[in-house]
Amino acid sequence: xxxxxSPAITADHVDVVLSxxxxxxxxxxxxxxxxxxxxxxxxxxxxxxxMRALLGLVPHRGTIRLFGTELGRFAQWRRIGYVPQRSSxxxxxxxxREVVATGRLGLRRPLWPASSTDRRAVxxxxxxxxxxxxxxxxxxxxxxxxxxxxxIARALAGEADLMVWDEPLAGVDQATQGVLAGxxxxxxxxxxxVVMVLHEPGPLEPLIDRAxxxxxxxxxxxxxxxxxxxxxxxxxxxxAQAHHTGLEVV
Amino acid sequence: MEWLALxxxxxxxxxxxxxxxxxxAIGTYLVQRRLSLLGDGLGHLAVAGVGLALLTGAAPLPLAxxxxxxxxxxxxxxxxxxxxxxxxxxxxxxxxxxxxxxxxASLSGQGTGTLSAYLFGSLLTINAGELWVIAGLGVVVxxxxxxxxxxxxxxxxxxxxxxxxxxxxxxxxxxVVALAAVTVTVSMRTVGLLLVSALMVVPVATxxxxxxxxxxxxxxxxxxxxxxxxxxxxxxxxxxxxxxxLIVVISIALFALSWPVSExxxxxxxxxxxxxxxxxxxxxxxxxxxxxLHSEGCGHLAVQHGGHVDYIHDGHRHAAHEGxxxxx
Numbered sequence: 001x002x003x004x005x006s007p008a009i010t011a012d013h014v015d016v017v018l019s020x021x022x023x024x025x026x027x028x029x030x031x032x033x034x035x036x037x038x039x040x041x042x043x044x045x046x047x048x049x050x051m052r053a054l055l056g057l058v059p060h061r062g063t064i065r066l067f068g069t070e071l072g073r074f075a076q077w078r079r080i081g082y083v084p085q086r087s088s089x090x091x092x093x094x095x096x097r098e099v100v101a102t103g104r105l106g107l108r109r110p111l112w113p114a115s116s117t118d119r120r121a122v123x124x125x126x127x128x129x130x131x132x133x134x135x136x137x138x139x140x141x142x143x144x145x146x147x148x149x150x151x152i153a154r155a156l157a158g159e160a161d162l163m164v165w166d167e168p169l170a171g172v173d174q175a176t177q178g179v180l181a182g183x184x185x186x187x188x189x190x191x192x193x194v195v196m197v198l199h200e201p202g203p204l205e206p207l208i209d210r211a212x213x214x215x216x217x218x219x220x221x222x223x224x225x226x227x228x229x230x231x232x233x234x235x236x237x238x239x240a241q242a243h244h245t246g247l248e249v250v
Numbered sequence: 251m252e253w254l255a256l257x258x259x260x261x262x263x264x265x266x267x268x269x270x271x272x273x274x275a276i277g278t279y280l281v282q283r284r285l286s287l288l289g290d291g292l293g294h295l296a297v298a299g300v301g302l303a304l305l306t307g308a309a310p311l312p313l314a315x316x317x318x319x320x321x322x323x324x325x326x327x328x329x330x331x332x333x334x335x336x337x338x339x340x341x342x343x344x345x346x347x348x349x350x351x352x353x354x355a356s357l358s359g360q361g362t363g364t365l366s367a368y369l370f371g372s373l374l375t376i377n378a379g380e381l382w383v384i385a386g387l388g389v390v391v392x393x394x395x396x397x398x399x400x401x402x403x404x405x406x407x408x409x410x411x412x413x414x415x416x417x418x419x420x421x422x423x424x425x426v427v428a429l430a431a432v433t434v435t436v437s438m439r440t441v442g443l444l445l446v447s448a449l450m451v452v453p454v455a456t457x458x459x460x461x462x463x464x465x466x467x468x469x470x471x472x473x474x475x476x477x478x479x480x481x482x483x484x485x486x487x488x489x490x491x492x493x494x495x496l497i498v499v500i501s502i503a504l505f506a507l508s509w510p511v512s513e514x515x516x517x518x519x520x521x522x523x524x525x526x527x528x529x530x531x532x533x534x535x536x537x538x539x540x541x542x543l544h545s546e547g548c549g550h551l552a553v554q555h556g557g558h559v560d561y562i563h564d565g566h567r568h569a570a571h572e573g574x575x576x577x578x
Contacts, residue, residue, distance in 0.1 A: 055414050077416025084410065091282055091407045094464045102404035106415035111397040138462050158415060 006068030007032050008162045008193040009054060014062035016046070016053045016217075023049040024060070025217040033161075034191045036184065036207055038198040038225060041214035047197040048085055050214065051166050054195075055082055066162070078106030081160030085167045085197075087147045089139055096142065096150045097135040100125055103157035125153040128186070130179050145176035152183060163187060165196035169204070177203050201225070253487055261381050262373045262483050266497070268388035269440040269449065270479030274457075274471035275395035276433045277450030278464075279426050282406045288322075288427065289447035292434040294344040295321040296443050297351030299435070300368045305358040310368065311383050314435045321347065322431035326424050371442030371494030373483055380439060387436045391429050395468070402426065403464050440479065441494040449475060452501040459505075459512035474504055 009031040016024035024046045031037050039047050053060040056071050064071040067079065081103070089099060103125070104118045126132050129149035134142065139150060148168060155163055168180055181203040187194055188207060201208060205225070213221040253259050273289075280288055299317030303310035325340060355365045367375070376384070395402070405412045405422045412419050430450070437446040457471035482497030489496075 052410075057410050057413060075416065077414060080414055082411060082414040084408075087408075088410075089407050091403075091464060093458050093462055093467045094403070094407060095462060098403065098464050099407070101400065102407065102411070103415070105400055105404050105412075105417060108400070110401055114400070136462065154411070 005033070007065070008035070008067060009195065010063070010065040010068075011050075011054065012063040012065075014050070014053060014060050014064055016049050016058055016060045018049065018058065023217050024053060024214075026062075027214075027217070027219050029212055029219060029222055031193060031195060033193055034188075036188055036194045036196075036209050038196055038201060038204075038208045038211045039214065040198055040211050045214040046217035047214055048166055049217075051164055051195070051197060055080065055164060078158060079161040081155030081158050081163045083148075083151045083155050083163070083165040083168060085170065087139075087151060089147075092138065092140055094139050095136050096131060096139050096146075096153075097122060097126065099139050099150050100135075100153045100157050103154035106158050121157050121159065125157040128156055128183055129153045130175075143173075145172040148172050149176055149179060152180065156183065161192060163192060163194040163196075165194065167197050167199065169198065169200060169202055180204065181207065253484075258374055258376075259483075259487060261376050261378065262487075262493070263480060265373060265376050265381055265384050265440050266479035266483040266493075267476055268384055269437045270476035271472050272388045272391040272395075272433050273437055273441075273446065273449040274453040274475035275468060276391055276426070276430050277454045278468040278471055279395070279402055279406055280430060281451060281454045281458075282403075282464075283426075285427075286451045287447065288325075288430060289434055289450040290444075291325075291340060291344040292318055292322055292431050293438070293443035293446050295347035296431075296435050296438060297365065297369070298347040298354070299351070300365060300438070300443075301351035301354030301358070304360050304364060305354045309379075311380055311435065311439070314368075314438065315387070315432060317347075318431040318435050319428050322427040323424055326427040330420065330423070368438045369442050369444050370492060371438065371440050371445065373440050373493040374487065376439050384436050384439070387432050391433050391436070394425065394429055398422070399465060399468070441497050445494045445498045448498040448501060449478070452498070452505050453478065456501070456505045456508045459508040460515060474501070478504060 007030045009029075011027050011029050014024055014027040015022065027050060039050065041047050049058060052058045054064055054066070054071075056064075056074075060071075066074045067076065069076075101114070101118070101122050104114070104121060108114065108118060123132070123135075126135050129152055131146060131149055131153065134146060139147065142150065148171075152165070152168065155165075169177055172180075184194060184204055184207045196204075198204065198208075208225040210223065211221070211225040212219055277289065280286060296314045296318040299314030300310045302308075302317065303313040306313075321343065325343065328339065351365065352362055355362050366372075401412075401417055402422055404415075405417060405419050406426075409419055433450065434443065434446050437443075437449065441449050453471040453474035454467070456474050457467040461467050461470050478497050478501040481500045482493050485491065485500070486493035486496045
């Protein structure tokens, strides 16, 4: 049952197999409310697939709970703010504001017009990522960094309790990295839970409580975020050894 | 204007307005989901419904609606579960629909001539009963398309995200194709089953040239739809031409005209991007490393800014200043 103290995410022996290939193997961890957690690992280590499994976008075996409720029965989707790895939005004429406004839909009733609260939340989300002056611009014409900021704003507009960000820093400029650090700091102050797939922590480093490291789909390290671990390539090590060495995965 | 007093013209104009509004409204979602030709396929399918009605003596419009909606929902579910091998399954279904319709019509003894009123439209012969059905279904399509605009936009723009915020994605997807089928059958008496797809797609493409914003472009597309439908109806009465064909020709003419207009608009919009209010004082904060040399036509957006030009990229505004760039 869901309670205020329930972990935001519980993963218990989660396996994901896509087209016959095991991508995530026996992933087990718990993320408490208010934690900022980085999920790290090399390309192809299963980070993105794990995130998609946590949100029910790919099938899994094992147990996933969101806020204490089994994924299959979870219905409070408005509490989740998902930022995908890159935008798949190709709608030529949609404006940045229209894209951000879709983040409110979990809170809105169908066939009812947007309230002033909805409009204010969208405006604040755009301001938080520094894009108020580009709100009316076509989304597809924005730069990669600006598109990433719009997707973050879309998740912010929904006022979610749990943010799931997939590589928010991938291919974005320094200005955007700084903006995202500010957003993350704000979310932490408001006690929101943030899980993000990260290659390089960059300016987010001081804001991360904990890192979960994947190698070949397995969790090989889970503990306080070590600056030295985040910035380096993680070399594949036998997972038995990883269990022995704990956090020394550098 | 004495033709306005003619009852059949009043009915024709009302039906044209409803079709002109509904077809581009649902068409906006189809174009966005890269399903521009779905309307064409559904038109073929509706022929089977009309043929069946001719054979059984039932009213063609309701029966065509039922057959077409059932087919559309089936196609969408097959698409979702990945059971159709690309376009082939759809092609078989659509041409099956067309040939079944022709066969049933000829079996009914009415010949295929009767079908042409549905294939190419027969706007000026719509009776009061048909108008009521067209109006009722048209209102359903419009309420759905406009009332659920934010939800349908979210689902067709980014399906995974729509799932993660708990929207009933499958329900909305099925509803869009079902209502596309309704629109096709509603339009079969006005523009005809073989031309209806044009009215679902062409005004949308025209609007996309001219305006920014999804909602705004849907409304503008509907305006163009009405313009073409009403213009085609009046023109076909005046010049004694086929109304469906004239409606589509007008739509395409509007589309062709929108090209030069959109070029002009783009030129006028570029300086409009100048940020006049809330302009912070010009800063002299130097950019970090900047190997790229900005110039006219360098690919970055150029904006007039207090007597000089800023180049915008990656969230920065760079202004050339004595051999380096300032952050503005």
